[in-house]
Amino acid sequence: MTTRLPLVYHDCYSFPFPDNHRFPMAKFRLLHDLLRAEGLLGDDNLHRPDACPGEVLALTHCPDYLQRFVTGTLTFQEGRRLGLPWSPALVTRTLHEVGGTLLTARLALRHGLACHLAGGTHHAHRDAGSGFCALNDLAVTARALLASGEARRILIVDCDVHQGDGTARLLAGNPGVFTLSLHCEKNFPARKAVSSRDVGLPNGLDDDGYLAVLAVELDEALKRFHPELVLLDAGVDVHADDGLGYLMLSDAGLAARDHLVLSRCLQDGIPVAGVLGGGYDRDPAKVAHRHAFLHRAASALWPRYGRP
Numbered sequence: 001m002t003t004r005l006p007l008v009y010h011d012c013y014s015f016p017f018p019d020n021h022r023f024p025m026a027k028f029r030l031l032h033d034l035l036r037a038e039g040l041l042g043d044d045n046l047h048r049p050d051a052c053p054g055e056v057l058a059l060t061h062c063p064d065y066l067q068r069f070v071t072g073t074l075t076f077q078e079g080r081r082l083g084l085p086w087s088p089a090l091v092t093r094t095l096h097e098v099g100g101t102l103l104t105a106r107l108a109l110r111h112g113l114a115c116h117l118a119g120g121t122h123h124a125h126r127d128a129g130s131g132f133c134a135l136n137d138l139a140v141t142a143r144a145l146l147a148s149g150e151a152r153r154i155l156i157v158d159c160d161v162h163q164g165d166g167t168a169r170l171l172a173g174n175p176g177v178f179t180l181s182l183h184c185e186k187n188f189p190a191r192k193a194v195s196s197r198d199v200g201l202p203n204g205l206d207d208d209g210y211l212a213v214l215a216v217e218l219d220e221a222l223k224r225f226h227p228e229l230v231l232l233d234a235g236v237d238v239h240a241d242d243g244l245g246y247l248m249l250s251d252a253g254l255a256a257r258d259h260l261v262l263s264r265c266l267q268d269g270i271p272v273a274g275v276l277g278g279g280y281d282r283d284p285a286k287v288a289h290r291h292a293f294l295h296r297a298a299s300a301l302w303p304r305y306g307r308p
């Protein structure tokens with residue numbers, strides 16, 4: 001029995017990390033604190049994930065790569081491509097984060113709606129980390145649920161400003177998954193993968209332009225695929241003030257985007273699991289504030305669509 005929106009978080013997500021690093025590692029804790037202060041998160045609706053088991057990770061990732069990531073024996077080039085300094089704490093947080101997205105998806109299947117306070121590591125490949133993503137929580141979750149029969153058709157809606165290239169490659173040709181990626185064409189990665197549906201957006205696109213495209217593409221994907229579960233990567237690097245993204249969404253645009261995806265799926269009776277995705281600013285508190293639009297939108301929809 002859960003009377004409020006299930007939220008998934010672990011204290012290990014943010015750990016001591018170089019302040020001058022581009023990746024805002026503090027944002028997970030700041031988001032947790034913000035949602036607690038707003039009264040959206042309490043001990044009654046907080047779910048703590050376990051580390052994702054190795055046999056579940058092995059459905060998606062190469063065992064040799066997994067072993068080298070966990071033991072800190074990646075090559076210099078591999079570490080540079082990942083873009084995060086290796087430490088035991090990085091491994092711990094990464095394994096729990098993947099476990100957290102899987103738990104969020106399971107809570108969504110059970111209760112109709114659930115959100116993670118992390119996740120969306122969509123650049124990780126089968127045998128390599130990339131772009132601050134060591135392991136691909138979206139692909140691991142999709143494969144785990146398909147393998148166990150918990151879901152048969154999963155739609156991944158990737159609204160991060162960067163293309164979900166790792167997810168697209170890891171799940172290519174899998175009839176149980178449809179990958180929809182809305183991204184800025186000029187943002188990383190330079191060499192794009194092929195998702196089930198890719199929508200490369202022009203630099204500078206604003207709220208109205210973005211929301212119009214998203215509404216059409218989401219509708220089309222739902223009609224074509226009839227998913228039993230939607231995984232939403234609600235990256236906030238589409239924001240105008242983001243340090244990396246080239247799109248121009250406002251705070252109101254972020255809120256409208258998250259409400260649009262959640263409400264459209266929920267109206268069709270499709271459970272949704274929301275994860276953070278990217279967001280970049282010298283001040284991690286600003287990033288946490290942008291991410292909170294997802295949890296606010298989901299909390300507002302919970303009384304109508306959530307299943308206690």
Ligand SMILES: [Zn+2]
Nearest residue numbers: 160162237278
């Ligand atoms: Zn991103």
